[in-house]
Amino acid sequence: MSETPQGHHVVIVGAGFGGLEAIRRLKGSGARITVIDRRNHHLFQPLLYQVATATLATSEIAWPIRHLFANRPDVTTILGEVVGVDPDRHVVKLEDGSEISYDTLVLATGARHAYFGHDEWEEVAPGLKSLEDAVKLRRRILLAFEWAERETDPARREALLTFVIIGGGPTGVEMAGTIAELAHVTLKDDYRRIDPRKARIVLIEAGPRLLPAFPEDLSDYAAKALRSLGVEVMLGEAVSSCDLKGVVYDGKHLAAATLVWAAGVAASPAAQWVGAPADRAGRVIVEQDLTVPGHPDIFVIGDTALSKAPDGSPVPGIAPAAKQQGTHVADTIRARLKGDTKPRPFRYKHAGNLATIGKRLAVIDFGWTKLRGALAWWIWGIAHIFFLIGVRNRLSVALNWLWIHTTGQRSALLITQGRSATSSKAKRSRADNAP
Amino acid sequence: MSETPQGHHVVIVGAGFGGLEAIRRLKGSGARITVIDRRNHHLFQPLLYQVATATLATSEIAWPIRHLFANRPDVTTILGEVVGVDPDRHVVKLEDGSEISYDTLVLATGARHAYFGHDEWEEVAPGLKSLEDAVKLRRRILLAFEWAERETDPARREALLTFVIIGGGPTGVEMAGTIAELAHVTLKDDYRRIDPRKARIVLIEAGPRLLPAFPEDLSDYAAKALRSLGVEVMLGEAVSSCDLKGVVYDGKHLAAATLVWAAGVAASPAAQWVGAPADRAGRVIVEQDLTVPGHPDIFVIGDTALSKAPDGSPVPGIAPAAKQQGTHVADTIRARLKGDTKPRPFRYKHAGNLATIGKRLAVIDFGWTKLRGALAWWIWGIAHIFFLIGVRNRLSVALNWLWIHTTGQRSALLITQGRSATSSKAKRSRADNAP
Incomplete structure (x- = not known):
């Protein structure tokens, strides 16, 4: 983790729908991007149940993250597990004790299933x-x-x-x-x-x-x-x-x-990493612009965040919402890099809900x-x-x-x-x- | 393991190339067939290296055994691990202590890699x-x-x-x-x-x-x-x-x-199960008709057997050889069911050797x-x-x-x-x- 060329450094933790969309939208922004995920692949979660029921093969709904950005020299992919964040020193801590410093941090670490106190x-x-x-x-x-x-x-x-x-x-x-x-x-x-x-x-x-x-x-x-x-x-x-x-x-x-x-699901421990307020499911209660209260350089998106739609209802934990948030974060970072630092509230547009039955x-x-x-x-x-x-x-x-x-x-x-x-x-x- | 209808019962252990071919060739023979394998799938081993090198998905080179024989009511598939054979009582012993009796037994259990005394x-x-x-x-x-x-x-x-x-x-x-x-x-x-x-x-x-x-x-x-x-x-x-x-x-x-x-590879422990003579790689030294010496109702085929080609060279451990042996065993069983019990020597026909480089x-x-x-x-x-x-x-x-x-x-x-x-x-x- 030694070579660190010049330029604004965006660290994105988690390569789900939100994280990927942010990376895509930051193309040509001039920022250096590091994406960290503990798995080597992006997963198309909406079809995961078809792998569990012997319909699709694993390789049909998963893509190696670094392969998706092979033609993006501004993107570095790290297979690693984040175990903490030091917001004061602007560093992310990895499982092996190494640290990665950031100028802007995007936490998009998703959720796991929750057993309501019955982990057994x-x-x-x-x-x-x-x-x-x-x-x-x-x-x-x-x-x-x-x-x-x-x-x-x-x-x-x-x-x-x-x-x-x-x-x-x-x-x-x-x-x-x-x-x-x-x-x-x-x-x-x-x-x-x-x-x-x-x-x-x-x-x-x-x-x-x-x-x-x-x-x-x-x-x-x-x-x-x-x-x-x-x-x-x-x-x-x-x-x-x-x-x-x-x-x-x-x-x-x-x-x-x-x-x-x-x-049921519970958010990843991102709220603990940054000492942010969280709801009962562990989601970070973010500001209107998706930043952590008191930390305008840390964004939280996707299933890890609790944000509100214009009508006051919580933004649902679905792929289109995470993608919209990824887009919003990328646009905000681009604006800031051009000197425009006014807050940009996120406005969720709900396209619809889909579910298959059989x-x-x-x-x-x-x-x-x-x-x-x-x-x-x-x-x-x-x-x-x-x-x-x-x-x-x-x-x-x-x-x-x-x-x-x-x-x-x-x-x-x-x-x-x-x-x-x-x-x-x-x-x-x-x-x-x-x- | 209780229901045992009438009819000659052929038990085939191992659903590799040899075992599958024997089952196919026994179609319409009148025999009841039970195939036992410790995995639920037949594996196309010649392309296994392409899974190891990220070329193919696992499901492209493996087929559920019982699904292959869904339209063969004469074939019963058992997912289980054979741990022994009692040739005197004509039974195969499974890992859970249960037994399956046979009239004819075909051992086609393949080989594993061998480390020449360095299992570590x-x-x-x-x-x-x-x-x-x-x-x-x-x-x-x-x-x-x-x-x-x-x-x-x-x-x-x-x-x-x-x-x-x-x-x-x-x-x-x-x-x-x-x-x-x-x-x-x-x-x-x-x-x-x-x-x-x-x-x-x-x-x-x-x-x-x-x-x-x-x-x-x-x-x-x-x-x-x-x-x-x-x-x-x-x-x-x-x-x-x-x-x-x-x-x-x-x-x-x-x-x-x-x-x-x-x-290097070593044969499965089939030789020990039946107390048969074996070569240094553990292969059962079979008779000319692929039966175990002294046990005309037990056949051994594929990588588990050492048999000789007409020119005296050992039959190679490749898929076409195992298939030919499966065919030979099925033909022998069919002949015996019709009362023709004269020994039928196996004659290996070598079609060729193939290997890809890159x-x-x-x-x-x-x-x-x-x-x-x-x-x-x-x-x-x-x-x-x-x-x-x-x-x-x-x-x-x-x-x-x-x-x-x-x-x-x-x-x-x-x-x-x-x-x-x-x-x-x-x-x-x-x-x-x-x-």
Whole structure:
């Protein structure tokens, strides 16, 4: 970390949607840019559930960060983990003790799933935020069918064929619908002793309806559509316990081997790094111009920030919002470099909410109009292919979806990673037999 | 494992090229077939090095076994690990203590890399036999560049940019050529502090020439072609030590952070399971009809078996040989089911040897003619796409290759799995600093 040429130095922590957009918009600004991420790839999170459900391959929704900026000599990429910030000395601290100094700092470090004080649930009910999460979930879902095929005890077999998704937001709805499609369509002829069509997919939501960010009639439509796909939708039921045997909700025990957590997120610890005020989810409460109170040279954007839309409502934690914030930060930095230092308030423009339900069904709320069903699904699919990076990945994802929707076959039904399948089984069996 | 309908029961252990071919050829034979594999996928091993070098995605060269036989009600697939065989009781023992009885048993369990009594080298110099191996190697290769970008000590930076491949057979030649292409072409513009074109790729072979199964002039051509790609080829140099700091060969120490083992394989423990005679590499010395001496109901095929070609030379450990053996076993079982129990000696037909060297270069030895260079590469590519399973994967691999060869861009440059990048770095740094 020694060579530091002249020029204003912008350090961007996190290469999600917000961070990438800021880098793009700073092209030609004259600033030197360093982007730091603890992973080597940008992840297209809206399609992550398709990796978890064996639809897409990991390389179709992830891009090496430094490769995206190979033709930008002003951008330096560092694979590293930020562990702190010293705002007085203007340095970012990395995990190996080294420091990187900045003139302007942009924190875009995103969020992780939160377990509301029950961190021990993470091991049994993993969430879905990274490629590793997705591959782990894919592995657990596919292994559950494998173990069921070998299981002779009917009760245990039934537990292995029960999949519980906790949380009825977009991720929960997408996971439930796609697991149902996987079990009831893709895998239906693959087993000899079990019938995957009899697998139970249970979606549990503590609130009174699915997709709370959508209008009520779209929530009702989503619940009806999921039920027609064979998903059991439980509303107004809070989960009080998760373990290797299943879940307890509303006093009832449901035996299930596979749990998926889609119930809540918490921001990264950026607020602690800079000593900024934060809300209960850990998000930095930023000024109107997205800076940290008292630190006009530190911006916080994306899921790490709590900012307000013009109507006073919080800006939602979705990709378009993070991108708009990245654009705003870049524009502010460009203006400052030209000597214009007047505060520039961020104005969020909400384009709409989209969620897919299952094969060829989706809901869209544009505000001025609402869509549901097959047309919404086509718009959803085209929009997502458009926002993927690069011609190659667009081709590859389009080919994959075309294939799945015409043949019903999935190409990524692979169990990889971690301990061997059989040693996991042994471990789980022991756990199942424990008192 | 309770339901056992009537009919001759063939148990096949291992779903590699030999096992799959036997299952295919037994279609309509009237036999019930159970295939047991400890992984859920068949792997197209000849292209595994392309996953390790970020060219192909894992799902492009692997297929779920049970999905391949979804339309074969006579085939039951078990994800499980065989730990023993009782030939007297005609049962196969699984890792969880359960047993599966057979009328005919086919052992096709393949081989793993062997370290000639130095198993401790496996951790620092991984081999390439499974998808996990390939993803681990990809991770190490890409991380070495990342760490080099952050390293300030010139000697350590040089070690991080030195890649040593041990073993000059087809896998070693393919890995060396492709890592050279990755460093010198794909990654050349991605870094700011290091120049990937200066990375050293060193191929060390203990014997006097590369590709010992090929004619000498093709070996010489391969060495020349690799050197033109920037690979340092060391012949007649045996490696005497591997550790986190690098390798020692012929008394010389070479500092290198990334080692790849391509120097030797050993058969699976099938010989011990059945108490059969084995050669030094652990291969079962089978009868002319591929059965185990004294056990006419147990066949051993593929890399697990040592059988002889008509000219007395050992049948090579390549995919076409395993497939021919699978066909022979299936034909023998079909004949026996019709009452024809006379011994049927296996006659191996050698079609040729192929190896790629790097971008658009390959060598082929058909016996009756030899090819080298670009034409050989085209034949190699077309043959491999032809032997992939399914239209979708053929399209996908062809698209990927086309993309790489026209744009130079690779799509699978992902660092995933295992410990986080940064914790690995910390661990390795500590190891590097150890006395």
